[in-house]
Amino acid sequence: MKKYIIKRILIFIPVLFMISIGAFLIVNLAPGNPVDMYVSPDMTVEQIQATKEALGLNDPLIMQYAKWVTNIMRGNLGFSFSSRIPVSTILSQRVGPTLLLMSISLVVAYALAIPLGILSAKKQNSIVDYVVTGLSFTGISLPSFFLGLGLIYVFAVQLKWLPTGGTKLLGVDGGIADKLRHLILPVIVLATQFAANMIRYARSSMIDVYNENYMRTAVAKGLKPMQILKDHGVRNALIPIITVIGADIPKIVGGAIVTEQIFQWPGIGSLMVASINSRDYPVLMAITMISAVAVLVANILVDIMYAVVDPRIKFS
Template sequence: MLDYTIRRLLIALPVLLGVTLLNFFIIYMAPGDPVDLYANPDVTEADKLVRREALGLDAPLIVQYVKWLGRLLIGDLGTSFSSFQPVSHMIVERLGATLLLMGAALLIAYLIAIPLGILSAVKQYSWLDYVASTGSFLGVSVPSFFLGLGVIYLFGVTFGILPTGGMNTIGQEGELIDTLKHLILPALTLGTSIAGGMVRYVRASVLEVLNQDYLRTARAKGLPEWKVINKHTLKNALIPIITVAGLDIPMLIGGAVVTETVFQWSGMGQLTIQSILSRDYPALMGINLVAAVSVLLSNLWADLMYAFVDPRIKYN
């Protein structure tokens, strides 16, 4: 297992290199110029050239990429064009908030989706199955920004029972209960699309296992239904579920950008939007690097979990 993990990490290095190269050229070739953000009516073209040279934008793109890669090898993600802070510090400040939001969204999604998917499969073609299937399609179909605005209007404006944005109430920074209240709506919004897709996969996976001969044998031996489901069905249905769980990380990263913007949650998603609007190339490269590493690690985690769930799977 250790040898396999090391090989996968070594294979991921050229993949990560290719991702950073592609991201670098896409970001730097996008319309707009960071120097224009510093411009005012009194700025001359000569002043702009001096500013471009100070930011390192006067060199060819491949030279800029090699310099960025060289700094990355020593742990330097560069300096923000807009705030002039180290990009690594900006990411560290925002990463905790995003991890909290993503973790809460996953928890909500799986606590809803896994039991509901199992019940939907066990009670196939019942009213519960139809309700769960309809709800899962709605969860996947409704855009995050629309759902976010809807829950804000319902729980924040109409009933006034939950805060509509931010991470803390002014004067209550650092209080756990206050943070959890602010977390409920964005986590619910972000977790809904994950739960919608997961219900369908859990239902399909459990249905496939329920039709196997060894489960009929277990029932014929007199095992109670709850033991048949919990002991024999779930473990064998976990392989496809783990695959989908590994794919949820990229969806969470993309969904966090919209959700954090709607709810003014001070995380990586909001930082992404701010960096795009300010054409902050170093910050965008740092954010994309973190996202790429997260996706590669989530895929590795899914592969390792296969062997943990199913002892028949061996990585030699």
């Protein structure tokens, strides 16, 4: 197992290298000139050239990439084009809100979805199954922006129970209670999306397990339903569930672009939109690479969890 993990980590290096090349080319070859965002009509040609020089855009693309990679290897993410603040400083301000929002959303989603998926499988083709499946497909079908705007209209505009967005009331220190109130609506939107997807996988996985011979044998032995579910059912159904969780883990770092925009949440997702609009290449590249690392790390964690859940799985 250790050799396998070391091998996967070593594979990360060329993979990250290829991702960095692709992302750098896509960002820099996109239509438009980032200098146009930071110059005024009354600037002279010399001043515009000085601005390009300050942003490091006068060098050939290969040289720009070489300098960027060299700085990355030294732990230097560069400076933002728009604010001239170190990218690491900007990210440190945005990572916290994103981790808080996404972590709570995933915990809430899994706490609801996995039991509901198991219940739906256990009550297959019953009213309960139809209701749970219907809720799952509804959650998948609802666009996040539609659900978010609907919740804002009902609970913030009409009922005035919850704030429309942000992380806290301006000029007021409401403490933890105020932060929790601001979390409720975006968490509902994100948890709905995550839970709807997880319910389908949990239900399908449990149905497959219930059809296995060892489950019928356990029933024939007279074991209690909860004991059968606990000892023989859930553990064997975890592999597909772990796969879905592994796909969701990188989103904790990457954030949710649409939801953060709707609720004015100062996270990584909204930062990515702002950096695209302002053509802030250093910030955009940093977010891309962090997301890539998160995906690769999540894949290793999923492989490790496979071996923990099912000892029959061996990696060589």
